[in-house]
Amino acid sequence: MxxxxxxxxxxxxxxxxxxxxxxxxxxxxxxxxxxxxxxxxxxxxxxxxxPGKDAVLDAVANLLTRQVDTSAFERGWREGLETWGRSYHAALSKHPNAAPVVAAGTGRREDFLAMADAVHGGLVRDGWPPRYATMIAASVKYLVIGAATTPFASGFADDTRVYFERYPNLVQAHLIPAHAEEIDSDSFELALGGLIAGLGPLHASLAAADTAKE
Amino acid sequence: MxxxxxxxxxxxxxxxxxxxxxxxxxxxxxxxxxxxxxxxxxxxxxxxxxPGKDAVLDAVANLLTRQVDTSAFERGWREGLETWGRSYHAALSKHPNAAPVVAAGTGRREDFLAMADAVHGGLVRDGWPPRYATMIAASVKYLVIGAATTPFASGFADDTRVYFERYPNLVQAHLIPAHAEEIDSDSFELALGGLIAGLGPLHASLAAADTAKE
DNA sequence: CACGCTAACCGTACGGTGTTAGTTTTCACA
DNA sequence: TGTGAAAACTAACACCGTACGGTTAGCGTG
Structure with a gap:
């Protein structure tokens, strides 16, 4: 034809x-x-x-990346990070098989750069020095990518009893594969919340140093 | 022959x-x-x-996983998490191309399970409820895997000037590809430190609740 | 010592992969 | 009305993981 x-x-x-x-x-x-x-x-x-398979995968990755919400930085860096992290996480959780695609080649893809730019700008506007903004954005990205590509659910789902006898500490919490997905989202929430809480004092001290300078 | x-x-x-x-x-x-x-x-x-290529890759992943240090939980959960996270991160940073191999199939590989078991045990022994131990271990793993598979350095290394004109916020911190590796390790340290700091109050409140119960 | 079994290497081949070249036809535009 | 680009095709190339069978060295056993 x-x-x-x-x-x-x-x-x-x-x-x-x-x-x-x-x-x-x-x-x-x-x-x-x-x-x-x-x-x-x-x-x-x-x-x-x-032009090739890679380009198709890039298009898929861009499609998912475009669903991420970076608008909440208007309400401060905490709100911004939370909304960004959660929506990023949600976008990848909806397509777990595609997560590695999104993870690959982040620094080269158009829509990823736009997202990174928005996040970086939001952090700097709320008082973070550029270098810290870079590192904080990277940190949250680490969490999202790590959570999406190595979810708990993808781990020990089948035949738990067999090998878990040898790992006594793991048995306690892991015997219920049905709860794996819940553990995944809770873990991400815990990590994101913990990280933001941990950054609070740093932000305060940086702001104090900034004020002292003036 | x-x-x-x-x-x-x-x-x-x-x-x-x-x-x-x-x-x-x-x-x-x-x-x-x-x-x-x-x-x-x-x-x-x-x-x-x-038996096949997958088995070869598993052997590589196990080799790297075995270099991770989980011994520091004897000195408390903070020390344990820090040492674990850092040594895990270091093991993967030494072989950045192999990081995706280690990230894949974590829940199935022998040596990963042994590591996870040690970490989980260390956290529980220092007062974390099993469910929190699971989530905290997952959180640090997210950071390590995310940092190893999408390092800053793998991003915009070449021809920065070209596309950075369109992303004004990124220009500030990113114009120096030579510093990319430094930014990577600093970001991971910031994230790990921030997360541990953020978890402190939670640990305290859980311990208090535990004491009140008795 | 001789037998035979297994281990470790090889050559070959099968089905599947991404990709390219060349062909045919249709559409849009000068 | 003609012309060139666009969008489909068929066929082929080089490579991939892997299965099969053949050959021989080494080793345990009668």
């Missing part, structure tokens, strides 16, 4: 199908042939819309 | 060569053929020592 009367594909259709495939069957079964199959098309046709 | 007089390969030699290859050329160029080439051998021979 040569060029069709109306286009069968578009960047959006391809990108959405890729995300669906990743969600449904995992990143391992996202191949160009497989993706094309889902779109009733041959693999080579995809290259009319994307 | 049939069976040689003295074995050319061993699990250790293969595992070490794999790590060297990952360090030198990235995980993308670790193929069974490539690995065999480095060992002056054909790819099929590797299957006499490992």
């Amino acid at each position: 040569p060029r069709p009367k109306s286009p069968l594909l578009s960047r959006e259709r391809i990108r959405d199908a890729a995300l669906e495939l990743i969600d449904a069957e995992g990143i391992g079964s996202l191949s160009m042939r497989n993706l094309a199959l889902k779109l009733d098309v041959r693999a080579a046709s995809l290259y009319s819309h994307f | 049939p069976r040689p007089k003295s074995p050319l390969l061993s699990r250790e030699r293969i595992r070490d060569a794999a790590l060297e290859l990952i360090d030198a050329e990235g995980i993308g160029s670790l193929s069974m053929r490539n690995l065999a080439l480095k060992l002056d051998v054909r790819a099929a021979s590797l299957y006499s020592h490992f």
Whole structure:
């Protein structure tokens, strides 16, 4: 089949199908042939819309990144960080199989940079020195990426009894795979809350030093 | 060549060569053929020592995991978490290309479970309820994995000027790629310190509640 | 000592991967 | 009305993980 009367594909259709495939069957079964199959098309046709597989994955990552909310810095750095971290975490939790895609190549992707820029600006506007803003944004990103790519739920889900006999300390809390997802979100909340609480005194002391200087 | 007089390969030699290859050329160029080439051998021979590529990667991950220090919980949960987090972070920082390998399949690998068990035990022994121990261990793991898999340094190293014009807030702190590595380790330290500081009051209040109960 | 089994290497091949080249047809525009 | 770009195709390349079978060295046992 040569060029069709109306286009069968578009960047959006391809990108959405890729995300669906990743969600449904995992990143391992996202191949160009497989993706094309889902779109009733041959693999080579995809290259009319994307330069390669990496570009398709970038589009997926950008789609997810764009769902992140960086608007709350207007209400202060704590609110900003909390909202940013939570929405970032939520966006990745909705698509756990796609999390590694988002984690890869963060520094190169357009929409990630826009997000990072907004966060950095929000922190600096509320009194954090630029260098600290960089480090704090990185810290929260670490939490989000770590939580999304190595969730508790992805760990010991099956046949717990077998190997847990050898790890007596783990048995206590981990015997309930059903609660794994809850543990994941609670852990992230604890970490984010703890980090923000821990940064409070630092912010205060930096502000005091700033005032003393004037 | 049939069976040689003295074995050319061993699990250790293969595992070490794999790590060297990952360090030198990235995980993308670790193929069974490539690995065999480095060992002056054909790819099929590797299957006499490992059931498959995944097993080789597991061996690499276990090797790195075994370098992590979980002994400091004897001196309290703060010392324990700090030492654990730092040594974990250091082990992965020494092999940044291998970090995703360690991040994958944490809940299934033998040596990771042993580490998790030690950490969980250390936290519980110092007064954290099991459920909190689980969440705190997960939090620090998030930081380590996040920092190792999406380091600042892996981001915008090249051609900064080009795209940074569009992200005014980022320009401030990021123009010095040479400092990227320093920013990475400082960010991790800030996050770990902040998290531990933030957890202090929680530990105190839990201990108080525990005392009140008795 | 001789037998036979297993271990460790090899060559080959199968199905799957990302990607490219070249072909055909349709659409949009000069 | 012609022309070139766009969007689909078929076919092929190089590479991947891995399975199969063949060959021989080493070792335990009668």
